[in-house]
Amino acid sequence: MRQEVLRLENVCKRFGGIVVADNISLSLHAGDVLGLIGPNGAGKSTLFNLISGLFRPDTGRIYLEGQLLTGPLHRRARAGVARTWQHMRLFRTMTVLENMLVGPREYPGESMLRSMADTGSLRRAEAAARNRAMHVLERMGLAHTAGTIVVDLPFGQQKLIGVARALMNDGRCLLLDEPMAGVEGSNYETMQRIVRDEAAAGRAVCVVEHNVSFIKDLCTEAVFMSYGRILQRGSVDDLTQSRELTELYFGAADA
Ligand SMILES: Nc1ncnc2c1ncn2[C@@H]1O[C@H](COP(=O)(O)OP(=O)(O)OP(=O)(O)O)[C@@H](O)[C@H]1O
Ligand SMILES: [Mg+2]
Structure with a gap:
């Protein structure tokens, strides 16, 4: 079942x-x-x-x-719980990749002490999030937009980026x-x-x-x-x- x-x-x-x-x-x-x-x-x-x-x-x-x-x-x-928003809520003056990296699900850097004590795990988590973001963008045929400011993209692509950001959460x-x-x-x-x-x-x-x-x-x-x-x-x-x-x-x- x-x-x-x-x-x-x-x-x-x-x-x-x-x-x-x-x-x-x-x-x-x-x-x-x-x-x-x-x-x-x-x-x-x-x-x-x-x-x-x-x-x-x-x-x-x-x-x-x-x-x-x-x-x-x-x-x-x-x-x-991964979700998109009816009105997208993207950070319009940030790049696509920066939007994708806002708040992935697994991020060890929440405790200042821990992140200072363990910079290796923070770097690894950042690299993993970046890889995931690029993988999601590739699946959408949008890898080339990673460095583009969101507001410069056509509306339809912005909608896809809204979904791409939700897919950073693999819940x-x-x-x-x-x-x-x-x-x-x-x-x-x-x-x-x-x-x-x-x-x-x-x-x-x-x-x-x-x-x-x-x-x-x-x-x-x-x-x-x-x-x-x-x-x-x-x-x-x-x-x-x-x-x-x-x-x-x-x-x-x-x-
Ligand atoms: N934060 C809020 N405070 C007060 N009323 C709200 C709030 N959010 C939604 N509502 C009210 O709840 C009802 C349902 O709104 P909702 O946005 O869930 O509708 P919807 O089915 O998504 O409509 P649409 O298809 O237009 O997006 C509406 O009467 C709306 O005005
Ligand atoms: Mg609605």
Whole structure:
């Protein structure tokens, strides 16, 4: 049986009077590419923020590989939650490589004393992070951009760099928030290939996306969210052919 990677149990979150996560229970297994769809404001990014530790649930629990996930973003990143951001959050005036080297998962230099006492292990960790970064960029056909300032890259390549930075974290859970928005042509194909390869390598991938054809191409299953609730989990065809869900989606999107 495939290993369960991520498990949400009855997760609830309110902002003031608005319920943004309404008793969410969800499970993801190694090799899954689960689509997360729903209208604007449904709570999709919020769910990623709850998993990755930007927000703390009011109630409910989240487990990664059977371990309760707690603490802030960096702690959950270290536990193995890799994510991208809807609005990229790249350091736009730094180079691509510098962006990749901000906060890899394994870095021994956190204690000043330790890093002074053991410069060898710090140097080795830096070299390993650099190698990993170049390897990820090569997989994306973007090794030549390593020294480029992010803001000088076309938008589609910046989106790929956002994913590349997330891949510096080799944890089992990968959350992608609208990776395809503004991405076309060869960058689109690269994004598809990377997501497929990450799942094939045993990650559990969850993709928030308004691009339904991307979801159709990649995901065996999807979840439809609206007003903080999961309304349905099923095959992408079932969800996209549901009249009720389509009305909710486009009704809200047109509003
Ligand atoms: N930090 C916050 N404080 C207050 N309300 C918030 C906060 N973050 C999100 N919300 C609210 O939570 C709801 C869900 O927002 P969220 O960003 O998760 O939607 P989404 O499904 O990702 O939408 P989109 O498709 O537009 O990205 C919205 O009503 C939003 O205004
Ligand atoms: Mg969002």
